[in-house]
Amino acid sequence: MSEPREIELKLECEPSDLAVLQDHPLLREASEQDEAELASVYYDTPDRALRAAGFGLRVRRIGERYVQTLKAEGDGLFERPEWEQAIEGPEPDLGVLADTPLPDILGPDATLAPLFTTAVTRKTYLVRQGSSTVEVALDTGRIASPAAGDRIAPICEIELELKDGAASDLFALAHAVAALVPVRLGVQTKAERGYALTAGEPERIKAEAVPLREDANAADAFRAIAHACLRHMRLNEAVLLERREPGALHQMRVAIRRLRSAFSLFGDLVEDAQGERLRAELKRMTEPLGRARNLDVFLATTLPAERERHPDEIGLLGLERQLEEARTKAYAEVEALLASEAWRALVLDLIGWINAGPWLRDTRGDRPVRRDEPAIDFAERELDRRRRQVKKRGRRLDRLSPEERHRVRIAAKKLRYGAEFFASLYSGRKAGRRHAAFVKALSGLQDGLGALNDIATAHEVVRAEVVEEAGIAAGASTLFAAGMAAADVEVRERALLDEAAEAHAELVDAKPFWR
Structure with missing residues (x-):
């Protein structure tokens, strides 16, 4: 049959x-x-x-x-x-x-x-x-x-x-x-x-494995990966439409980052004017999710650690109230976004472009041949390229500037998503073991770079939500507590840099599962 x-x-x-x-x-x-x-x-x-x-x-x-x-x-x-x-x-x-x-x-x-x-x-x-x-x-x-x-x-x-x-x-x-x-x-x-x-x-909010057929070509792979990202996003959107749920907000942002990484991984194979417009619109419209997530992290992680270190600092109560108010406003912006006609239309535009966009009909140059290339060949070449990128950018990681570390983090994230997207193409016990070891090493690097990024984000939260937004109205004790919190998180930077450099060395030594 x-x-x-x-x-x-x-x-x-x-x-x-x-x-x-x-x-x-x-x-x-x-x-x-x-x-x-x-x-x-x-x-x-x-x-x-x-x-x-x-x-x-x-x-x-x-x-x-x-x-x-x-x-x-x-x-x-x-x-x-x-x-x-x-x-x-x-x-x-x-x-x-x-x-x-x-x-x-x-x-x-x-x-x-x-x-x-x-x-x-x-x-x-x-x-x-x-x-x-x-x-x-x-x-x-x-x-x-x-x-x-x-x-x-x-x-x-x-x-x-x-x-x-x-x-x-x-x-x-x-x-x-x-x-x-x-x-x-x-x-x-x-x-x-x-x-x-x-x-x-309960609602499943984490990303699921992407099922890719062995005979899939590059275009098939992109569509399957993009579909999986949209599914991940919509499942979490449904939760957020019912209630304020930090975990769902975080996973919705992860889904959007994964989708944008898929655009990057497939590069000019899927480029066209319509796709460029949709990518820009997706980035612009989902900015409120980033602000809400940063406040979630500060209130759930940074602030409790500050209370433990400084249990008698009354200014932390004022800081918490200030940031809770900011978070309420941020979630209201997220709710307004998800309720908007523009957002619903963008999602339909995305699914339409993925399946019937100009990129699928472009006959210029070698694009038809590249679309028909076996997905496993495309994956091997792209994973090799992304691995070299992380290896090169992460050299002497403990001496890099924050901007340079950020570029390493983005490169590592794209390599991690690529490893997850293409995993089903590499079956067998040996490939499975290598995949687990590779992703574990990559996760260690991401964790270290992510913690360093959280430090920069904490500074940004204090500056944007307390110093600039509230200013003198926040009160002296609140401003003092905000400065103290920013200083405390910075103290962790040296140890995190050493951990990230060690994780990078482990990743360089890990055998690629796709070879």
Whole structure:
């Protein structure tokens, strides 16, 4: 059986938004319209073998018919392999999946059991967009599981599936929908939400491994990596939209840094005017997250250490109040950003450019050949280049200026992200051991350089939030405490420099896992 691929974009919204869309000519004048009640049961083994392998298996009842679907994670967001076939009854029929990856995952004696169900009312419309046909599905319903008790997960989403034509038309339609109602890019499948509900899992906010196929080319790799970064960002954005959560804010910034590093790692292969504009806009719009994060770190790390060193210094209380007020304002700016139409539009612009931007159609010079280059060849060359860069810039690290150390830190960060992005291309026990050792050495260097950067950031927080923002209104004791805190963190600099230099030497000695 071949590996058909579903090209689908998911948008999250509110029930009232669906009512607005249904009443708009965009859908009212669609060539075909339908409504169905979909009841699906999702299956897995007791040890969750399917989920561990990145697959989901469901049996869906549509009227009197039953349709079985096996879906893979694909590249993590936009394009997923799936195998769908009508079956005779409500139980899974593994016989029709003999030519899929399922037999290798389950083995001959595996037992499947139902885990959770979805009940969805789906209204579908066939819409012509440009030269393409797109199926628009409006889904409302819920996910339920016996293991979750009374807890349910509501479903309210719009799915755009390309039936024929160009992916660029799919994204053009997404923007047309976004102009009518506020939507956000959806990055979780119903299956993922069902597993989370069943297990009572907290929000996952850390970056996940990037699944790259062995036969992926350079363009495939970039899209998969960029998708993973957007997914990481959106999962944490969802947490921040509900509450002020420092961990989610930090991880959202990490996701954005990873995405910007992906742009840099792939360099001129993905350069075009639209991409340059989006990169600049992403950097500009997300500046409020940096201010909030710096205040989080100062209040959670620097200030407690100062209290421990100077328990009788009353000025630290005034400093804390001043910075708490500043943090409240900073988080208000973050909330305003995430609630804005401009931010939602930027995310849609990014996913559209990643999958249908000019960089994919550029035929100048050797760009078509480079896009088709095996991803593993591209990765080896780029990781070599980034390693040489870190090695050269970090020589005599303990004698470098703060600006020079900052350049080493940025280079090390890009090498670390590259090592994480391309890890799945290097399978095998030997490569796995080398990868773990290399990343450990790289993490040590990053930790040391990061601590040194925190010192510079602490100075900046004191200057910007106390000296310049509050000035004399902060009070003499608060200003004194601020100066004392800045001086105390600077004392640690010498020891941190020695640690960072030692970590750099260990990294130089670590064997590259990609060779």
